[in-house]
Amino acid sequence: MTTLPWWQTAVFYQLYLRSFADNNDDGIGDLQGVIAHLDYLQELGISAIWLSPHYPSPRVDDGYDVSDYLNVHPDYGSLDDFRQLLDAAHARGMRVLADLIPNHTSDQHPWFQASRRRQEPYTDFYVWSDDNQRYGDARIIFLDTETSNWAWDELRGQYYWHRFYRQQPDLNYDNPLVQEAMLDVMRFWLDLGLDGFRVDAVPYLFEREGTNCENLPETHAFLKRMRAMMEAEYPHAVLMSEANQPPMETLRYFGGKPGHPDVPGDEFHMCLHFPLMPRLFMALARADRSPIVEILQRCSPIPKNAQWATFLRNHDELTLEMVTPEERDWMWQVYAPEPRMRLNLGIRRRLAPLLDNDRQKIELMFSLLFTLPGAPVIYYGDEIGMGDNSWLPDRNGVRTPMQWDDTLNAGFSVARDLPTPVIDDPVYGYHRVNVRAQWSDPNSLLQRIRQFIHVARAYPLLATGDMEVIQHDEPALFAFYRTDGTTKVLCLHNLGESALQISTPAGADLLTGERIGPGPLQLPAFGFRWIKV
Numbered sequence: 241m242t243t244l245p246w247w248q249t250a251v252f253y254q255l256y257l258r259s260f261a262d263n264n265d266d267g268i269g270d271l272q273g274v275i276a277h278l279d280y281l282q283e284l285g286i287s288a289i290w291l292s293p294h295y296p297s298p299r300v301d302d303g304y305d306v307s308d309y310l311n312v313h314p315d316y317g318s319l320d321d322f323r324q325l326l327d328a329a330h331a332r333g334m335r336v337l338a339d340l341i342p343n344h345t346s347d348q349h350p351w352f353q354a355s356r357r358r359q360e361p362y363t364d365f366y367v368w369s370d371d372n373q374r375y376g377d378a379r380i381i382f383l384d385t386e387t388s389n390w391a392w393d394e395l396r397g398q399y400y401w402h403r404f405y406r407q408q409p410d411l412n413y414d415n416p417l418v419q420e421a422m423l424d425v426m427r428f429w430l431d432l433g434l435d436g437f438r439v440d441a442v443p444y445l446f447e448r449e450g451t452n453c454e455n456l457p458e459t460h461a462f463l464k465r466m467r468a469m470m471e472a473e474y475p476h477a478v479l480m481s482e483a484n485q486p487p488m489e490t491l492r493y494f495g496g497k498p499g500h501p502d503v504p505g506d507e508f509h510m511c512l513h514f515p516l517m518p519r520l521f522m523a524l525a526r527a528d529r530s531p532i533v534e535i536l537q538r539c540s541p542i543p544k545n546a547q548w549a550t551f552l553r554n555h556d557e558l559t560l561e562m563v564t565p566e567e568r569d570w571m572w573q574v575y576a577p578e579p580r581m582r583l584n585l586g587i588r589r590r591l592a593p594l595l596d597n598d599r600q601k602i603e604l605m606f607s608l609l610f611t612l613p614g615a616p617v618i619y620y621g622d623e624i625g626m627g628d629n630s631w632l633p634d635r636n637g638v639r640t641p642m643q644w645d646d647t648l649n650a651g652f653s654v655a656r657d658l659p660t661p662v663i664d665d666p667v668y669g670y671h672r673v674n675v676r677a678q679w680s681d682p683n684s685l686l687q688r689i690r691q692f693i694h695v696a697r698a699y700p701l702l703a704t705g706d707m708e709v710i711q712h713d714e715p716a717l718f719a720f721y722r723t724d725g726t727t728k729v730l731c732l733h734n735l736g737e738s739a740l741q742i743s744t745p746a747g748a749d750l751l752t753g754e755r756i757g758p759g760p761l762q763l764p765a766f767g768f769r770w771i772k773v
């Protein structure tokens with residue numbers, strides 16, 4: 241029997257450092273705060289943490305504007321704290337991933353400051369031009385803020401290229417020194433003991449005239465170099481891509497040969513499943529499995545040595561960039577009725593509010609997360625059904641302090657002032673929604689999610705097994721088998737609000753322990769079952 245690499249069957253937890261736990265009472269989450277709550281994550285069953293950007297940064301883009309790749313933001317602690325976190329996590333059998341942001345730096349990064357002055361070796365570290373019409377086919381991503389991908393720099397007397405905020409100049413990957421520098425950044429953290437990276441904004445590394453400057457062959461070539469370095473020097477570690485692209489383009493980030501699972505992937509071990517995510521919400525709103533079934537067909541097969549990272553929500557808006565304009569309008573109507581809930585081409589809301597705080601629907605979506613192929617990534621706070629605050633600017637409303645208990649500031653911090661306020665409304669406020677209350681309540685969402693995690697970890701085939709969709713006349717019924725050749729699990733989901741009568745083979749319900757069938761079974765509105773047959 242071959243052992244699977246750890247990340248293929250891991251349960252990931254995306255942890256927003258700034259908002260998770262404040263240990264030094266300054267109102268900002270920090271690394272020691274994470275260490276203090278590792279027991280919670282361990283008891284929850286989490287196998288790996290993905291930390292949001294921890295680097296020094298002026299935080300125009302909440303840390304995705306890095307001003308020093310080799311250090312820790314003083315708000316979050318020190319390099320020594322980082323080492324302590326790695327040791328403490330490893331001691332509990334947990335892994336830690338960090339964000340790697342290779343596409344751009346902050347405009348405050350010394351490399352950019354030197355480049356503006358044409359100081360060697362940094363003169364060509366960024367993409368400079370006299371002409372702001374170059375690469376005109378590249379779209380603008382932060383549509384609500386930026387009108388061009390070029391910004392003028394007075395000091396250098398040239399324009400520089402940026403795919404995100406103007407304070408985030410893109411690095412120039414045509415310069416071999418930039419490529420080397422980024423590989424060295426990776427080595428620095430992996431040498432400290434880090435277990436991998438979630439790699440930000442990978443499609444945009446290179447620019448070429450006459451293209452949309454995304455997914456270029458040159459970009460893939462560099463990513464293969466990254467992977468080759470990892471294989472040679474850190475074979476235990478994982479690379480997870482953030483590529484929000486159409487199915488075929490997303491698949492290419494695994495490398496290998498699309499359509500040929502036996503050809504090993506040679507780019508990312510894992511890709512965040514951006515094609516699937518919005519279709520889960522679409523299928524639920526339409527009470528129709530077909531958006532999910534179609535996208536899964538278009539997104540397979542993947543190399544055998546690869547894995548999807550599936551997710552429901554993250555620290556960004558629910559992106560609708562890759563659905564049709566009609567689908568986007570419809571999704572906005574259904575899921576973002578107020579204009580302030582929209583941002584760029586997406587929806588800035590958390591899971592529970594998106595689903596009207598309907599417990600059945602929330603559980604149903606988590607059930608899909610845990611039973612569809614891939615390793616699930618849980619966004620901090622969604623396990624207790626946290627709310628959001630769409631009055632806050634940018635994406636801050638989905639990055640509010642973790643609600644630990646019903647004491648001051650939700651137990652997140654004892655500071656008087658918090659840069660991001662805790663949620664304190666009657667429905668999602670921390671007096672009602674918090675970890676402590678849910679931990680001791682066997683019927684809470686938190687305990688339900690904990691159960692899902694434990695079953696999912698006991699049945700790795702839910703992450704890696706084959707999937708067989710069962711055809712059925714009722715569109716709201718999404719039934720499929722997951723199997724590893726020896727064990728077979730029947731997963732039933734009712735995406736609609738009417739109960740369904742179905743017939744099942746004999747089996748055991750993995751969540752309740754009940755014996756089932758053979759024979760008729762009622763699946764209530766938004767109900768689901770995981771049945772070992």
Ligand code: NOJ
Binds near residue numbers: 304404440482555556
């Ligand atoms: C994707 C990150 O998830 C997002 O938060 C960030 O703003 C952009 N990349 C730019 O780094």
